[in-house]
Amino acid sequence: xxxxxxxxxxxxxxxxxxxxxxxxxxxxxxxxxxxxxxxxxxxxxxxxxxxxxxxxxxxxxxxxxxxxxxxxxxxxxxxxxxxxxxxxxxxxxxxxxxxxxxxxxxxxxxxxxxxxxxxxxxxxxxxxxxxxxxxxxxxxxxxxxxxxxxxxxxxxxxxxxxxxxxxxxxxxxxxxxxxxxxxxxxxxxxxxxxxxxxxxxxxxxxxxxxxxxx
Amino acid sequence: xxxxxxxxxxxxxxxxxxxxxxxxxxxxxxxxxxxxxxxxxxxxxxxxxxxxxxxxxxxxxxxxxxxxxxxxxxxxxxxxxxxxxxxxxxxxxxxxxxxxxxxxxxxxxxxxxxxxxxxxxxxxxxxxxxxxxxxxxxxxxxxxxxxxxxxxxxxxxxxxxxxxxxxxxxxxxxxxxxxxxxxxxxxxxxxxxxxxxxxxxxxxxxxxxxxxxxxxxxxxxxxxxxxxxxxxxxxxxxxxxxxxxxxxxxxxxxxxxxxxxxxxxxxxxxxxxxxxxxxxxxxxxxxxxxxxxxxxxxxxxxxxxxxxxxxxxxxxxxxxxxxxxxxxxxxxxxxxxxxxxxxxxxxxxxxxxxxxxxxxxxxxxxxxxxxxxxxxxxxxxxxxxxxxxxxxxxxxxxxxx
Numbered sequence: 130x131x132x133x134x135x136x137x138x139x140x141x142x143x144x145x146x147x148x149x150x151x152x153x154x155x156x157x158x159x160x161x162x163x164x165x166x167x168x169x170x171x172x173x174x175x176x177x178x179x180x181x182x183x184x185x186x187x188x189x190x191x192x193x194x195x196x197x198x199x200x201x202x203x204x205x206x207x208x209x210x211x212x213x214x215x216x217x218x219x220x221x222x223x224x225x226x227x228x229x230x231x232x233x234x235x236x237x238x239x240x241x242x243x244x245x246x247x248x249x250x251x252x253x254x255x256x257x258x259x260x261x262x263x264x265x266x267x268x269x270x271x272x273x274x275x276x277x278x279x280x281x282x283x284x285x286x287x288x289x290x291x292x293x294x295x296x297x298x299x300x301x302x303x304x305x306x307x308x309x310x311x312x313x314x315x316x317x318x319x320x321x322x323x324x325x326x327x328x329x330x331x332x333x334x335x336x337x338x339x340x341x342x343x
Numbered sequence: 344x345x346x347x348x349x350x351x352x353x354x355x356x357x358x359x360x361x362x363x364x365x366x367x368x369x370x371x372x373x374x375x376x377x378x379x380x381x382x383x384x385x386x387x388x389x390x391x392x393x394x395x396x397x398x399x400x401x402x403x404x405x406x407x408x409x410x411x412x413x414x415x416x417x418x419x420x421x422x423x424x425x426x427x428x429x430x431x432x433x434x435x436x437x438x439x440x441x442x443x444x445x446x447x448x449x450x451x452x453x454x455x456x457x458x459x460x461x462x463x464x465x466x467x468x469x470x471x472x473x474x475x476x477x478x479x480x481x482x483x484x485x486x487x488x489x490x491x492x493x494x495x496x497x498x499x500x501x502x503x504x505x506x507x508x509x510x511x512x513x514x515x516x517x518x519x520x521x522x523x524x525x526x527x528x529x530x531x532x533x534x535x536x537x538x539x540x541x542x543x544x545x546x547x548x549x550x551x552x553x554x555x556x557x558x559x560x561x562x563x564x565x566x567x568x569x570x571x572x573x574x575x576x577x578x579x580x581x582x583x584x585x586x587x588x589x590x591x592x593x594x595x596x597x598x599x600x601x602x603x604x605x606x607x608x609x610x611x612x613x614x615x616x617x618x619x620x621x622x623x624x625x626x627x628x629x630x631x632x633x634x635x636x637x638x639x640x641x642x643x644x645x646x647x648x649x650x651x652x653x654x655x656x657x658x659x660x661x662x663x664x665x666x667x668x669x670x671x672x673x674x675x676x677x678x679x680x681x682x683x684x685x686x687x688x689x690x691x692x693x694x695x696x697x698x699x700x701x702x703x704x705x706x707x708x709x710x711x712x713x714x715x716x717x718x719x720x721x722x723x724x725x726x727x728x729x730x731x732x733x734x735x736x737x738x739x740x741x742x743x744x
Contacts, residue, residue: 309495315535324509331513 133262140262144270147337151274152330156242161275162322164234168291171279173220175272177235179265181212182244186264188212189252196253205248206239213238231258243271278325286316347374364468368475391515396480398611402602403484403669406592407453409585411445412436413595414492417588418444418548421429436586448548450590452487455496459503460486467512478517478524479507485525485669487591489662489710490532491545498539502531522717523676526666526710533710541707546588564589565660566699566707569648575656582659593665594672596658603668612672615681616688620667621658623692628654631700649700657696664711676717681726687723691716 133141150156157178164170188208189196196204217235220228228235238244247267252260283289288296288305297304299312315321334340350370357363416436421427426435437470460479468475486503506528511520533540546564565577565587577587583594606612631650634640640650658664671677671691678687691712698708705711 309497310499311536311539313501313535314537315531318534327513 137259137262140259141266143268144266145273146270146333147340148335149270149274150243150246150267151271151326152333153340154243154246156225156246157271158323158326160234160237161243161271161278161326162319164231164323165275165279165322166280166282166286166317168276168283169227170230171275173224174231174234175268175275177216177220178238178241178243178271179268180216181209181238181259182197182268183264185209186247186252186260187214187257189248190255190257190260190282193253197319201249201253202245205245209238209244209248274326274329277329278322281325282316282322285313286314286321350374361472362467363470364474365465368465368468393477393480396477396607398609399481399606399669400484401609402605403481403592404487405598405602406488406595406665407449407484409595409598410488410492410591411449412441413445413585414448414548414591415441415444416586417546421547448492449487451496452490452492452494452499452591453484455499456486456503457483459500460507463504463507463512465592466515467508473516476517478511480505482528486528489525489529489665490538490617492548492591493545494532494539497531498536502528502535505531505577518675520675521721523670523673526670526714526717529710530714533705533707541704546590555622564651569652575652579656579659580654587660590662592667593662596664599664599668606668606672612668613674613677613684613688615684616672616677616691617667619685619688619691620671620695621655623689623694624657624663624667624696625654625692626689627696628652628657628692628722631696646700657699661699661709662707663692663695663709666695666713669714670709671716676720678720678727679722680724683720683723683727686727687716687720690719 144150147153151158151161160174164174185205185208189205192204213236216238217228220231220235251263255263280290283291284295288294288299294304296310297306299306301337344667350373353362354367354370357366404511404586413436419441454605455477460483464475486499486506490499510522510524510527511517514520539545565575565582569575582596584597587594603612607614607617608678623636632654635651640647644650667688678684691709693712694715695709695712698705698711700708702708
């Protein structure tokens with residue numbers, strides 16, 4: 130990346146792997162469990178969080194010198210709430226069906242710990258450009274796990290990807306279903322999302338021993 | 344030099360290599376290893392892990408054999424080819440036709456369960472570099488006994504991989520698991536493939552293939568039909584001896600009782616857990632009976648069928664007896680303290696009848712109850728131990744004062 134200095138590039142690449150918000154910091158688990166039954170919902174959620182986090186980080190970073198530290202949490206909440214409402218309205222206007230699937234979870238982005246966490250930990254102490262990169266990076270790390278979980282859950286749970294029947298038709302018994310394959314209903318339930326996230330954490334930790342705490 | 348010495352030399356030669364645990368497992372399965380102490384021991388105990396497991400398996404064999412006969416019997420009764428058996432030694436039940444269907448359907452379940460489960464154990468032993476543990480021996484026998492007879496084998500294989508890896512290996516293998524692996528496997532199947540684990544088509548061999556044909560057969564479990572408020576169509580002796588549809592090995596309360604006595608006699612199974620779970624189930628069943636007697640629940644209620652069932656009959660139907668004797672007593676996932684065992688067992692019985700009655704979608708409450716209590720077992724132990732510590736501290740203070 131010639132565009133970014135090495136330090137700036139790390140802001141984006143670190144959260145993707147060794148400092149991933151979900152698998153390492155274990156933040157934002159709630160939404161990762163709730164909306165990952167379909168790949169499409171996972172992608173939209175990832176994009177929404179990225180928009181909120183990147184813009185919010187910039188806004189907070191610009192205001193960081195004028196926010197009284199006693200009320201900074203409330204200010205952060207107002208910023209994130211305003212942004213989430215905008216995202217929610219955009220989704221309702223342009224992707225109504227999807228916004229119904231995501232239901233309250235778009236609104237609940239407000240309570241996503243990743244966002245408040247980055248505001249507190251990064252945007253309050255860094256300039257707008259670096260905060261923007263940090264927001265993009267953390268949202269990408271979050272989205273990456275969301276999409277991975279959504280991929281496995283939709284593929285194994287419904288036999289589809291983004292709504293396409295990649296494994297054949299379960300009712301007309303084509304493709305894999307002709308061999309007696311059946312969809313795994315457990316994959317559509319939230320507990321299985323937790324287990325999938327757990328497996329991702331397991332794989333990541335066994336590949337990078339430095340992540341294992343005593 | 345005999346085979347044993349040869350194997351031992353090979354073991355020395357390949358010590359420390361990657362596949363050594365796998366080799367050692369086969370070696371110790373066949374022979375006593377050379378490095379055991381031969382004289383001068385101070386503690387002598389015959390009940391090592393392998394022997395404990397073997398005794399449980401011995402207690403399960405009657406259930407397995409009965410299950411094979413029952414699989415054929417239920418099939419033949421459903422198709423109308425056989426009369427209902429009238430007594431325990433009826434020829435309608437104990438005949439080769441029935442056994443043959445049982446062998447053809449159930450032996451593959453046993454084989455798949457063992458082959459897949461042991462393969463996972465071997466792979467983990469090789470990767471982690473520890474010895475292969477015997478932990479899967481009992482689980483592998485329990486699993487075929489708690490699934491419907493017509494379950495597709497690939498589903499069983501997937502579930503076994505899931506159960507052994509997520510239920511046991513991630514926690515550190517045999518002896519470290521929080522949940523009972525066999526029930527983890529069953530719970531996975533139950534939630535992943537509900538159409539194969541509940542309903543009126545899966546309990547009788549051949550019923551699934553017959554859907555839509557003129558001679559379609561079906562067999563609802565007693566719990567299933569009671570949940571729909573249909574009257575009980577089996578006699579008490581049928582239920583006690585096990586001539587009823589259900590998972591492979593869970594139907595015969597009589598043989599499970601014999602197995603329980605055997606386990607208690609050999610001191611492998613905890614009688615405290617078995618007794619207290621029976622008490623728990625009776626208490627809950629009795630409460631429900633009282634609710635019906637007081638007229639708080641009318642016949643129109645969807646709970647009426649199961650609530651009005653005489654409380655002691657709950658012990659005879661479904662998987663309760665099997666779960667209480669073979670699954671709840673799993674020494675690893677159960678409570679360890681004696682007082683804890685009473686609480687643990689009582690709550691298993693209590694909760695399983697509650698789930699059974701209140702949630703007709705999950706007719707097999709005992710599975711969920713045991714898994715739930717598995718999770719709570721360490722908490723129960725913690726409070727029992729802390730209570731003991733406090734009492735003793737108090738006593739010590741009184742003495743010094």
